[in-house]
Amino acid sequence: MTFIDPVWTSLLYLAAAVCFILALKGLNSPRTARRGNLVGAFGAALAVATVFMSVKMDNVPWILGAMVVGSGVAAPVARQVKMTQMPQLVALFNGVGGGAAALVALLELAHSEDHWVRVAIVFTLLVGAVSFAGSAITFSKLQELMTTRPVVFPGLPTLMGAVLIAAVGAAVAVVFSGSLALALLLLVLGLAAGVLLVLPVGGADVPIVISLLNAFTGLAVATSGLVLGNVLLVVAGTLVGASGTILTRAMAAAMGRSVAGILFGAFKGGSTAGSTAVSDRPVRSSSPEDVAVLLGYAQRVIIVPGYGLAVAQGQHTAAELALALEARGIDVDFAIHPVAGRMPGHMNVLLAEANVPYESLKEMGEINSEFRTADVALVVGANDVVNPAAKTTAGSPIYGMPILEVADARQVVFLKRSMRPGFAGIENELMYEPQTTLLFGDAKESLAKVLSAVKAL
Amino acid sequence: MDGIALLTITVLAVFVGFEVVSKVSSTLHTPLMSGANAIHGIILVGAIIVAGQASDPWVLAVALLAVVLATANLVGGFVVTDRMLEMFRGRKRVAPPAGKPDAIKAESRASGSKEGMR
Incomplete structure (x- = not known):
């Protein structure tokens, strides 16, 4: 087997490196992201082909076998x-x-x-x-x-x-x-x-x-x-x-x-330890039917999905609820905090998977001024990212963290598993405000109950 | 290649890395992490070189293990990133169970803009 000139090897590696830069650059926009990723994969394939063409190697069958094993394990897992x-x-x-x-x-x-x-x-x-x-x-x-x-x-x-x-x-x-x-x-x-x-x-x-x-x-x-x-x-x-x-x-x-x-x-x-303390201060808890009435007769609803929604895998139910509300002529948007879900941008992926249209997903900077015009802010499984203590209580563990301004909405509905504080382990004063209603239960089950109640309106 | 040339390349790559990534919107942070994760699977090239030079069976065994791991990183990384991004592209698709969300969406868009003018 003949080998290519070292200059060609260097040039092909350079091409692969450019592919990787273009891949990261492509991720700047949802339109070019997928193409960017494919360019990166092409660069990787090019580099692997180059190494086989440029150095004298023993054990080639073994190496190819090992690559087959590696991709044979990883590709199906990644696909499923x-x-x-x-x-x-x-x-x-x-x-x-x-x-x-x-x-x-x-x-x-x-x-x-x-x-x-x-x-x-x-x-x-x-x-x-x-x-x-x-x-x-x-x-x-x-x-x-x-x-x-x-x-x-x-x-x-x-x-x-x-x-x-x-x-x-x-x-x-x-x-x-x-x-x-x-x-x-x-x-x-x-x-x-x-x-x-x-x-x-x-x-x-x-x-x-x-x-x-x-x-x-x-x-x-x-x-x-x-x-x-x-x-x-x-x-x-x-x-x-x-x-x-x-x-x-x-x-x-x-x-x-x-x-x-x-x-x-x-x-x-x-x-970071968080708290498991349960407060016994009075809150206004409510039934799925009451929440359905609040939502069903609103003009503008902003849904704030959080970690709890991801854990309960309730994103499909949330998307269905949004569709049901839109069918009633209600304007529905999703407000996405940068760290909602389990990774930054994770919530966007989950909601995209549930077929929520791209334009309905609003980033924090874009949506925060719009809570003032919202009739209902529906907070599903989020807590710290909507806690006003981040703005008002210096010395609070989350002080200084940018939050979604759900307190500006006319009504706030929390779907929560329990009164347990969020990850930061601090109370959310918003829960005790007069405009706030709480519906306790698993995020997915609560959403399903609210959804069927909305459909029955 | 001599040390200074490698150092130059490394420093320039740091700046390219900072520049390219600092503009990525937070919407795409997860695919970005996953895409960057796939790119470092290129350690496969190193693993192949080492395996190609191995003469001792134990060295070969360890090198082949590195090849398996690196291939899993590279192939799995690109596949899972592609799956995520496929969903981003498919956002305007009609949702199967609920009729015509596009039309509904357009209608609610219109009412939304009216509300905005109020």
Whole structure:
């Protein structure tokens, strides 16, 4: 078999890198996003074809077999996964990518002489292992294989500190000795650090951690490119590292938290633990029929879907309710908080899946001034993102977080499971306001009852 | 390739990454995360190179494991992103159970704009 000229190899890698940049750029708009993703996939295929054409390789049948196994497992899962379970699948794919980077670095250690190359190797090894183990824990939390609440135990900060110091020590030793045994120790320490990093993170903060680990894997891929002297890996990994960092900060900002606060808040016994206290102050609770009357005779209704809707998988029922109301000539919009659902933008995906028209989904900045003209704001499974304490109570854990101004609507209806406070563990004063009505129950069941009551009007 | 050239490329890639992503609307944050996630599956290229050089059976086994994991990341990532984006494109489709939402939507749009003028 003949191989292509190294110049061609470089040019084809460059083309692949451009494809990746165009893919991310395409995601700027819903119109070009899908094409952008296909361009990215084309770039990846091009790069894989190039590597087979440009280096002399043994074990080609084995490699092709392994690729068939990898795609044979991943493609059907990716095609069949429910959209509500998509965040954990992204976490899983992210983890295996980090694991692959760590394994590549481990195997390259035997070929490395240069100390700087070994620095890149230990970095890839450590960050890849953290990403793999952290993603595995994230997956378990989102899939509810383990508790979604923060897991903290006495001595956790000390243990984390000890693991990190040992990891740095092992990394330095590997750089100078090139010892495979020490590299394996470093791998284990990296896995432990990943587990300890994610365990104390709970509930709604988990998606931010996925994004952070995504950036970590990008960095590990970039440094593995330095190890292999492969420019494409450097560029692609760096792109992901940079975009992941921006995205992580954007998500954290939308929740009014800092990334450091999310990761280390539980270490300090901060506010991430949430509260299970149930208040006994009087509220106005109501029946599905009453809510149906409120909605059915309104002119303008704004639905605020939240985490609870995603968990109850009630998005199809919410979409049906919107259609039923529109059939009565009522103007219905969905107000989407940037962090509604389990990931930023997740709610848009869920509602799109339920065939809610694109124009009905309004972003926070667009809809906030419109609550004043709304007769009813229907809050389904959301709490903290509509809590006025974010504006009024300095010192509240969510103070400063941008919220949806549902309090401006003439009537506010909360569909809630119980009076338990939201993730931030603070009371929502809006529940006790005179214009507020509460309907208790599972979001999907409540929506179904309201829907049939609206149809019966 | 020498260190300075690689460093130059890395620094430029950081800025391209920041620039390209800072404009993405929050509506598309989830597909973006998923798309970026697929892109780092390109570690497959590294895994293939390492597997192609392996002579020891154990090294080959570990390298092939890396190939399997990286392929899962790459293929699965692009497929799941495509599925998400397919839904974004299909938004104006007629919903099966409820007749003609497009017409209803247009009607309610019209009443909505009247209300806006009030």
